[in-house]
Every structure is written in C-alpha cells, then in structure tokens.
Amino acid sequence: MAKKKVVYCVEDEESIRGLLAYVLKGQNFESQTFSESKSFWDAMKHSLPNLVLLDIMLDGEDGLTILHKMKQDSRYKNIPVIMLTAKTSEYDIVKGLDEGADDYIKKPFGVVELVSRIKAVMRRTESDAVRVDTLSIGELSIQRGSRIVTIGSKVIELTMKEYDLLLYFIENKNLVLSREQIMNHVWGFMYEGETRTVDMHIMTLRQKLDTSSKHIKTVRGIGYRWEEKHNEAKDFS
Template sequence: MIYILEDDASIRKLVVYTLQSQGMEAQGFDRPSQFWEAMEKGSPELVLLDIMLPEEDGLQVLKRLRSMPATKTLPVIMLTAKSTEYDKVLGLDEGADDYVAKPFGMMELMARVRTALRHAGQNQPKEKTYSLGSLFVDPERHIVRDGDRDVTLTLKEFQVLCLLMERAGTVFTRDQLLNTIWGYEFDGASRTVDVHIRTLRQKLGKSGDCIETVRGIGYKISAD
C-alpha cells in the first residue's frame, strides 16, 4: 500500500490512478488528519508527501514519521512545487528518501517509486526482536505474542510497546512518550498516555505486568 498526502485533488487522483494502473495499491488523502487516522490502522510501504498542506506542512509530517519507531525507516518521497536547492536539502535533511518537484511526469514518478521500494527492500535492516518472559515482540513483522496467544494492538499501542522494549530499563516521562510517539504536546495530553498504557496492559494480559509505573515520573519496562 502507498499513501499519497496531497491537497491538490487533480494531482492526488492522477497519482492514485497511475499507481493502481501499475498494479500497486494506493490511497490518497487531502489533509494530514485523514492521513494520521489511516496510519493508526497500519503503516504503508511508501508515502508520497506534499509540503504545502493545510493543518500542518509536509516537513512537520515527515518529522513526526521519523520520530516514531514504527515509521522511522518508512520510505518517503516529497512531492512539492518548492524546487530550489535549499528546499530540496531541507527535505532530505529531515529524512526524505527522494524529492520530486512539480510539475512532474508520471513515468518519472513511477520510476522513483519503484526505486524507493526496491531500496527499502534491499537496505531494510534486520530488526531486533524482543522477548521478556512470555512476551514476544517483532517490530519488523508487527507481531506481538503473549505466550502462544497473538495480541492485536493499535499502531500507537504498538509504538509505545516497541519503544519501551527497545529501551528496557529506561524510564520515560509522559511528555517524552508524547513527543516521541505522538509528536506533540498540549495541556492534559498526559491523559492520552495513561489511557494507552492501561489498554496496552489489558491486551497483553499477564505480560502487561512488565510495564511498570514509576510514580511521579512515567513508565518503563524492566530490563530483567
């Protein structure tokens, strides 16, 4: 699946149509809020991302993607009318894999998409798996098991669990979890973290006991 975040309807529909005609699954979004809602349900193989967007610009979207464990290596190609060298460097420095300036030809875009997907497959690092007691987590295959029971998590719950497992023994404050997983902070937002931790513990069953509350600070998973 390829996601296209582009507020120009004519460009978005043409790109989706062209990708689908090449045998690829594609879904388009005109607002970041729609994109993030879809990301909650699952991560695509590639994102085509415009810079000039309503709600939040594409560079901010890219920064959030790169800050989250589950999407930090997700291939992203910027599609934008900004074509100066400075703009290209800025996008690439923020973690974009490629940069296509508008107007662009569909044949060129398809070639860049295929190249990005091929490189992602060739260069994908062997993700470490995590085990703690009966809990098993495979970030690469998006698998969570409690003993022989498969556990279904939302994207945010999965990202929180991966972060805690990856840094076992490290205490994360609620603000740190918000900034890393959600990419924002606002008054009362710590409630969001608490709710996700509670549902995560419930879904993990007995394995959920490994997520410890550090009173007055935040949460951690014991390294033992």
C-alpha cells in the first residue's frame, strides 16, 4: 500500500482547522494542524510534510514570516506551500508569491478548489523528481528534477509556480498560450475568474529573469508566448 501523503495546516481559527483535517482525511491524506508557529516548528524538526497549508494572519509569528524562514532553510525550502489568506489585495498576494509561496487560496474557499490545488501541486512535485534532463536557451538553463534555473553562472530562485510557468513556456516556445491554457496546465484545473493569478505569477517571473524576461511576450486579449529569438519589431508587450 502506498504511503499516505502528509499535509501540515497552520491556521489559528479552530473551525477552519477542523474543516481542513476532515477534508484531508476524506481524501486519504494524513494531516497535522497547528494554531501557531511554535508547535509547527517543533513538528517540522521531527518529520517533514509533503505540503504545508499556511494561513497569513496568525497571532505572534505570521504566515509570511514562517514562509520566509522555510524558504531560507535548506531542510524546508523545497516543501510546497499554499497560502490561506483573507487578504485579497494584489499587493498582499504578490508579497506571498515573492516570499516563495507556490499558490494561494482566498478565504472563504471551496472544498473542491482546495483539494484540486493540493493534488495539482503534489502531482507536479512527483513528476519533477523523476526528470533530470537539462534545457538550455541562450544563457538560460533549466535542470529538471533539481528545479535549478541559472542565467549564466547565476542561480535564479523561483517558486514552484514560477518554475512551472517557465518550463511550460520553454517547452512550447514561439506558441501563443492563452491564460486558460496556462491555468489548466500549471495549476492543474480551470478555476473561473482566477486567470489574474497567471498575470501576477508572470509579473514576478519577469522580475526574476531580468534581461531574459524579454522573451516573454504579452499577446493582448489572449495570453503570452515565449519568443525564442527576441525581435524588438515583434514585441507585443
């Protein structure tokens, strides 16, 4: 029998912790819930989860601080994190993504959406683990499996979603990809009204790729494409 995947949930509202535990058990996951950071860090020292659901608004050490510490620690940085947030402003969402969150879900959330996003993240994590080949375009290099991205000799730190976006673009270079196609491939499902998520992730990806971001073209009214040979005369952005 396959070992059950483990999800840690850090959430200060007791009713939501109970709901998360109930839903995860029903989907054959093991889960541990925590109301604050201390008990979470204690558990992390003994056993690592496959994924963390992390509330932003916590008493004491907040979710963004926890996330920052995880992504700065070699023991924890590759554990995918989905943020649970009552904050809906673009600034708050982008801040979480910049700190290394792999996805976010706004409260109140639907059970079907939550489960779909958890499973999508885990599928990508498992598939990446078995791929070890390298893709190179100019100075940009992507090592699958290890998920290491470099530009020249500089390592570029990407979140899971940013990495998945970049890989999807390069595997489909010169093709126009709609926001819906990107959402379905990278997030693993289509969630109506959330294609703005794609735009925000591409914005942070462009920032991190620096001069290589010139290859990501915005095709107005449709989506994006990765242009292998940059041509200023064909710049749609």
